[in-house]
Amino acid sequence: MASLFQLPVQVETETVTSPGVTIYTPKLSGLRSPAVQKKLNAAFSGLTALLFNEQKKYQTGTLQEMTGHYEVKTNERGLLSLIATNYAYSAPMAHGYTVAESLTCDVNSGDFFTLSQLFKPGSGYVELLSQHVKVQLQRRKLPLLNPPFKSVWPDQNFYLADKALVLYFDLLDITPYYVGFPMFPISVYDLLPIAAEGGPLDILAVDVS
Known part of the structure; x- marks a missing residue:
């Protein structure tokens, strides 16, 4: 590229x-x-x-x-x-x-960009992102309002930060108020197999030149 x-x-x-x-x-x-x-x-x-x-x-x-x-x-x-x-x-x-x-x-x-536009059509991105969130919830021991966590939404809130896709939930969506906005950074390199070709994740994953 x-x-x-x-x-x-x-x-x-x-x-x-x-x-x-x-x-x-x-x-x-x-x-x-x-x-x-x-x-x-x-x-x-x-x-x-x-x-x-x-x-x-x-x-x-x-x-x-x-x-x-x-x-x-x-x-x-x-x-x-x-x-x-x-x-x-x-x-x-x-x-x-x-x-x-x-x-x-x-x-x-x-x-x-919507979340779905970051990925290839039919990629199953919701399932993959949900699995990443589940792993982080367990590792970080975040309390849930209605356990167990099931899935992110197809239009889940997100932003891009350097080499990461960051998913986040609103206050009281899945965690108590005191947790704030639970945020889940996912490396773009973990998402490359399903990232849209030439899309934002693909672009951010390219090395400096």
């Missing part, structure tokens, strides 16, 4: 504040295609709005604090993967609550 080197894209931060509220949103600049840049930035703004609205399901009292931020997990080889979170606390709730969503995209085409 030819060299995949590509400079990281420039990620700036857009900040919105009001009393008790601070929201940070990623904003790309300097992309070769203005149309792609506009599309991706619209998606990031939409992600921020989605998390804000999602919190309304949990915040039943008087809002005291809300913080929205993001972390860039991969910014290389034309791929950008990030996770955004929104934490809020309303009185008289016992504790705050956090919601999270992630996006993975091709910064050249503007395409976003």
